[in-house]
Amino acid sequence: MASIALVTGASSGLGREFVRRIDAGDAGHVDEIWVVARRSDRLEALVRTCKTPVRPFCLDLTDPVSFDIIDAALAEEDADVALLVNNAGCGTFGPLALQEERDVSCMLSLLVRAPVEMIYRALPYMHAGSRILNVASVAAFMPQPGLAVYAAAKRFVLDLSRSLDTELGEVGIHSTAVCPKFMHTEFLDRPGDAETMETMSALIGFEGPDRVAAKALAAARAGRQLCIPSADMKAFYIASKVLPYRVAARLERALFDIVEPSATCPGA
Numbered sequence: 726m727a728s729i730a731l732v733t734g735a736s737s738g739l740g741r742e743f744v745r746r747i748d749a750g751d752a753g754h755v756d757e758i759w760v761v762a763r764r765s766d767r768l769e770a771l772v773r774t775c776k777t778p779v780r781p782f783c784l785d786l787t788d789p790v791s792f793d794i795i796d797a798a799l800a801e802e803d804a805d806v807a808l809l810v811n812n813a814g815c816g817t818f819g820p821l822a823l824q825e826e827r828d829v830s831c832m833l834s835l836l837v838r839a840p841v842e843m844i845y846r847a848l849p850y851m852h853a854g855s856r857i858l859n860v861a862s863v864a865a866f867m868p869q870p871g872l873a874v875y876a877a878a879k880r881f882v883l884d885l886s887r888s889l890d891t892e893l894g895e896v897g898i899h900s901t902a903v904c905p906k907f908m909h910t911e912f913l914d915r916p917g918d919a920e921t922m923e924t925m926s927a928l929i930g931f932e933g934p935d936r937v938a939a940k941a942l943a944a945a946r947a948g949r950q951l952c953i954p955s956a957d958m959k960a961f962y963i964a965s966k967v968l969p970y971r972v973a974a975r976l977e978r979a980l981f982d983i984v985e986p987s988a989t990c991p992g993a
């Protein structure tokens with residue numbers, strides 16, 4: 726029975742860093758890394774560059790059939806899932822009323838449905854010591870006008886992850902939510918976003934996906950529920966817990982208005 730690490734959104738950015746670090750041993754020993762994304766050329770590159778055998782799954786996780794394909798592969802191998810990383814994501818910025826329906830639908834499918842499906846399909850193949858790592862965001866800490874669906878979806882991921890950790894802790898399986906701030910990845914390449922991101926980064930700053938992946942994997946190994954890699958966002962998290970939303974929203978808006986009157990979100 727092969728022990729596997731299963732990583733979604735492995736073709737770029739944070740997901741690719743997760744794969745590199747798992748390959749380097751940051752998740753302990755695994756026999757195989759299963760990588761999921763739509764771009765097969767990127768997944769094939771991982772097959773060539775990793776020491777650990779990599780099995781690519783060229784799948785669109787907004788298509789429900791994809792979960793059946795993963796399910797079938799797990800059953801066929803009678804796999805032992807040591808680690809599941811729910812990382813695949815997309816996001817669009819701006820008022821909901823101005824967003825394309827397909828972008829909103831993609832966010833809901835990929836950020837909300839896909840992690841639940843992946844966890845549901847992988848759980849029968851997990852054991853005491855297995856880990857689930859869910860990529861949320863600092864946007865999950867409080868409602869985000871201008872990023873409403875994305876932030877609410879990431880809140881879902883955060884709450885799902887924490888509840889599952891409590892549910893599964895008894896059988897020795899832990900679920901960790903990681904909340905990065907901005908990272909320079911293809912996530913921010915979408916047309917129209919670059920200018921806003923540049924302005925926002927003056928205040929928030931970026932963190933490296935390599936460091937986020939390292940911290941998240943260490944937190945998962947330690948069985949921690951929450952991983953906020955950057956110190957300033959830990960402070961933002963505490964503030965979001967103690968301040969009433971109206972006050973926090975006013976403060977947030979005032980801060981962002983110093984940088985750019987139209988900017989309304991503190992992270993992606």
Ligand SMILES: NC(=O)c1ccc[n+]([C@@H]2O[C@H](COP(=O)([O-])OP(=O)(O)OC[C@H]3O[C@@H](n4cnc5c(N)ncnc54)[C@H](OP(=O)(O)O)[C@@H]3O)[C@@H](O)[C@H]2O)c1
Pocket residue numbers: 733734735736737738739740761762763764767784785786787812813814815816835860861862863904905906907908909910911912913992993
């Ligand atoms: N970058 C940031 O500032 C930031 C901050 C906080 C949290 N995050 C979160 O971090 C995670 C990783 O994002 P990233 O920054 O590394 O962005 P990225 O470089 O754009 O990576 C996104 C990954 O998701 C995959 N993906 C997108 N749509 C998919 C679909 N329909 N089916 C399967 N895979 C799909 C992409 O692969 P294909 O295109 O090949 O399918 C890619 O591998 C996301 O959950 C994001 O919300 C990002």
